[in-house]
Amino acid sequence: xxxxRRARVRYILHRYPIKHDVWEAxxxxxxVLQGLTSVEKAHLRELSTLFLHDKRIYGAQGxxxxxxxxxxxxxxxxxxxxxxxxxxxxxGAMW
Numbered sequence: 843x844x845x846x847r848r849a850r851v852r853y854i855l856h857r858y859p860i861k862h863d864v865w866e867a868x869x870x871x872x873x874v875l876q877g878l879t880s881v882e883k884a885h886l887r888e889l890s891t892l893f894l895h896d897k898r899i900y901g902a903q904g905x906x907x908x909x910x911x912x913x914x915x916x917x918x919x920x921x922x923x924x925x926x927x928x929x930x931x932x933x934g935a936m937w
Contacts, residue, residue, distance in 0.1 A: 854892055854895045864909060865887055886921065
């Protein structure tokens with residue numbers, strides 16, 4: 843990863859973090875995450891933050907998607923790439 847990519851990732855993680863209390867409330871309900879170590883959960887939170895910064899999640903037929911729902915979707919979407927990197931979700935993005 844080059845210096846510009848690392849700087850962008852650091853900036854996003856610092857400027858747009860998922861709030862800890864919201865992250866804990868959402869992920870505590872996900873049984874699939876219960877086997878993860880604290881380090882893996884922290885990495886998943888970072889990946890989810892990057893995912894939410896780059897992707898938009900819309901509800902169908904006017905359904906309003908809450909912040910908790912967005913975090914839930916991001917955590918589940920990022921779980922398969924936990925040890926591979928967020929770059930797998932981007933098409934030409936800088937990370």
